[in-house]
Amino acid sequence: MQEELIKRAVELMEDGTVNRVLGWQKGQFVYDITPAVFTSADELKENFVYNDFCGDNLSKYLKDETEKEGKVLVFLKPCDTYSFNQLLTEYKIHRENVYAIGIECYGKADVELLRRKGIDGILDVKNENGTLKIATIYGDEEVPMMEAMAERCVNCKSKKHVAYDELIGEDGEVLDSNRFDMVEKLEQMSAQERFDFWQGELSRCIRCNACRNVCPACTCEKCVFDNPDSGLYNKAAADSFEEKMFHIIRAYHVAGRCTDCGECSRVCPEHIPLHLLNRKFIKDYNELYGSFMAGAEVGQVSPMVDFTMDNDAEPSIVQKGGAE
């Protein structure tokens, strides 16, 4: 796959369709991939990589890239295409300045899951027919890919590309995933249990803002938390509620625009399952106002800015919790 992508990128660069390529660049280790812009065939051949750890959603980088001169080539996995559409809906990408190639994806690995299995000192990882052959400084290991797959990929919502100029590999279907199972599980808990769960998760937050910076929906010029006129201006947590407030507001602000790409949870250095907040909003508005998938089409009206006169639920339907 990697060779195929490089070959096509070089072709498009040589025939003048694009003048640079937005892709994934090798890191120091096989699993620490970074997004990068390549401007020459040599750079591509040397540093471009596409493997099981290329989870980064490249669509957000298009916001800046498409403002520059010339067309940029971008590779989009199915879930990335939703973000791509959503950014188009919000006028964040200049469509004419981008050439999008949809690429197939069978799920990406999460190195954290390997580490939790006690695999450390990883030198190399190869995927052979669904089995990861891992070379470490302590010897070789084998792990089935399914066991190393990121949560968001296990519960993949769609293998369908909703936007592209060209497709490499197969297009898939929108899937019936189990992505709301954990949300449901939390909903079943008592208020105290839920509170304890989130207390435990959110108290680890160090307000590094990685979730915000990586999120394709967080494309504000300046975040509301950095806006002195918002009344929320603060750089660091002032009290124990601050992180909760930050994460509620963050999830609220991306609700209806979040495509559930899962980047927030992927980049969180504290491994807080932030996607569970986003998914709660998605689950709620799907159930209350009809199914809606942000980014499925360009120009959709989000349920957050829409309403019906007669059929909307009253806020009083939220009744669970109470004195317990």
Add this chain to the structure above:
Amino acid sequence: MASNYDVTKEEIEEIAGVNPLRCMRCGRCSAACPSFDNMKYHPHQFVAMVENGEIDALMESESSIYKCMSCMACIERCPRQVQPARLIEAVRLAVVRKQGQNHLTPDDIPALLDPDLPQQALVSAYRKFTK
């Protein structure tokens, strides 16, 4: 009101799934009824009498409940979705149940099936069973 049958208007309304208060007394149901001349109480009267709780009179009026052909013309014409035919059916059912004539259990049916039996009769019968 002294009742001979102990069937309340709420029961009839529940069986029929009809709210007689929606009726605005336009009379289109009775205007459309093909059995009008054979019925003592006419479709609109069913609505009004159920609303007033006069269930006994309806249950006793065989000429009314058994002359309705369930053609659903009244339902079709009604501008307020009152559905008089469903009320009539509900009264019929109330009578049948009171008389203990509802002997057939679903298990009895396969043995009684006749290939010539119209499909509609079957569907109609099942519909009654589900009520």
Add this chain to the structure above:
Amino acid sequence: MSVKENTEFQPTIVAFCCNWCSYSGADLAGTNRLSYPTNVKIIRVPCSCRINPMFVLRAFQRGADGVILCGCHPGDCHYMEGNYHTRRRMTLLFSMLNYLGIESARTRVEWVSAAEGQRFVDVMDDFTAKITELGPNRRLEDLRCKKN
């Protein structure tokens, strides 16, 4: 800074009221000398759709024990559709707060028209009673900002 220190618990309740219906409804309660608990403190906003989830959270952060939003009845909004937006936003926000383990009885939206002084009082009586029953908002309050 409750004057009835060391007695029963006095909750702090913030009520956001839209200028056209609920704030007038509250005024009408006053004009008719209908009494409701002093715990309720009203903030006037032009429309219920002006109420940002940030305000609700901020109130909790600063030590409110309950937050109630009042607006015109659906269909009667002075700005035609503002309260429809409020309805959606707050349903989702409350659901999220509930999901985080915050007692959902601490948040409420009520539609109170300018003519419903009595209803305003009933709503506030009921809400205050419920919050008093729930007790202080330990889960969300900011300890450092609370004076006692």
Add this chain to the structure above:
Amino acid sequence: MQRIGVFVCHCGTNIAATVDVEAVAEAAKSVPGVVFSADYPYMCSESGQDLVKESVQKYNLTNVVICSCSPRMHEKTFRKAVESIGMNPYMLEIANIREQCSWVHKDKEEGTEKAIMLMKAACAKATLNTPLTPGMLPVTKRALVIGGGIAGMQAALDIAEAGYEVDIVEQKPTIGGKMAQLDKTFPTLDCSSCIVTPKMVDVGQNDKIRILSYSDVEEVKGYIGNFDVKIKRKARYVDEDKCTGCGLCTEKCPMKKVPNEWNLELDTRSCVYIPFAQAVPKVATIDPRYCLKLNKGTCGICSKVCGVGAINYEAKDEIIEEKYGAIVAATGFEIADISRYDEYAYGQSPDVVTSLEYERLMSAAGPFGGHLLRPSDHKEPKKIVFVQCVGSREEESCKGGKEYCSKVCCMYTAKHAILTKDHYPDTDIYVFYIDVRTPGKLFDEFYRRAVEQYGVHYIKGAVGKVTPHKETGKLEVQGYDMILNEQMHIDADMVVLAAAVEPSHTARRMATMLTAPMDNNDFFTEAHAKLRPVESATAGVFLAGMCQGPKDIPETVSQASAAAAKVIGVLAKDQLVGNPCIAHPDELMCNGCSQCAGVCPYGAITYVEKEFRMPNRTTKMRRVAQVNEAVCQGCGACTVTCPSGAMDLRGFSNNEIMAEVDALCL
């Protein structure tokens, strides 16, 4: 640094009885920013206001907080007072310690405590107050009336009377509307065209009024005082200025089989046509769907016979752009499609007609010259059945009917019955009704006349089925009489259906352009059902006639005149004062996501590409929100939608409300 003055009102004993006002004034002294505080028996009195003014000057106050009654009561009074001495009125805040404190609480200790908190919240907000200046908007002193029926004509005449220019846009070739198609009017039996055609002439001859007939409104931009409207003038193929309306072309036109809309297609007309004799403007129009010259390149007779050379086959649709200060929507109504009621055999027999068709059948200018004949065999009907409420008062879920009462049917049916009996006394007339609704001056008397004087059979009941019999030419009507409790069968010659009225099919498109709200039935919604019945919620857009809801002619005319008065009220001003408490975006923060535009009920938010200076002397084009200050009403829906907080509301800013929250919770 802010210098706040706090003034606490006793309101006689209204406040002072349950709130220790001296304590509140004393507590104010320790609030940050407060440099002066006082209490006074009646702040709103002349001397109370003077105290505020003097203190502002004496202590150089930048903000004033008044602890008194509800701001809904005296906010304006105090704002005026401080404005008179040069302070910005929006630097003043009110703490409502009467309606929301002293009047609702009994315990003085608790009341005082709460009053102090309310005072502190008001101070917290006041500290963040910024001076606000309402925008002044120029007014284009011309009005647009959409629709040339009786509502539009009346509104235009009244506006013109006041000396302002008016344009009427009418989609048909002539003004006059539905009223011109009526035969007589109830309950006076005036000849409709005798009263409406002089009005049409008045409109045509008024030099302040311009009629843009055969035209459509294509686009409306702008806001009260400054609407920019694009109007499409459809190609008429006849030069309006040259045509004298002599009608020669219509006589000579060989294409005579065109269904005549004017007579509801009960007869035919020529392809080049003048809708009716009294049309205004009296100008011919070529129907491009049927013209042989336009479609096949043959014929061309009309051009040859026209003495003034008015025919122009090359004409094209033309878009004109105009500016207006106010708009009257008078888009009128149509008769709802009743073909789905197959029980009444409408469409199966030509002798089953709608009431408007019956109106044309009776009209002297109608297809039979005023002689009432059945459309099928042109014989006089001897037995006529009228059916009320066809498609009205019906749940939408039933047959897609209208839930509302069409209001005019009861009266026009009585009119039809009386007129028919007047001309043909031996006619038998049956009217099947659910209710007869006659609220109006002389209405019930009129209906009773139909029953008592003319012997019209009014039957409380309904029609279940109409069966046309080919052989006899009769219509068998199966009906039900609720009073006699019996079904009846009538062999009728004609059946007349009182079909529901519905808003013009163009109304929704128009409402979208005007950003005016509509109800589920596509009627325009008034700004307030009781107190602002002729205004749309969109400033500068006014409503007249059936487009707002079913109504009869006098109601339509009075609403049109009322709308005209409102328009004149706008046009008479040289400038409009805006509301300063409106949304405004911080362009540096705005990220162009466009969510705010989606929630704005007034369409006040637009987006522009704007160049911004960036570091290192570079620039960048960015999409940012713009709020039209004239259109924004200040609800704040956009401010909550804005994720970055770039959109804020003046007078109720995020910071101000947060400060109030903080003050009340601490």
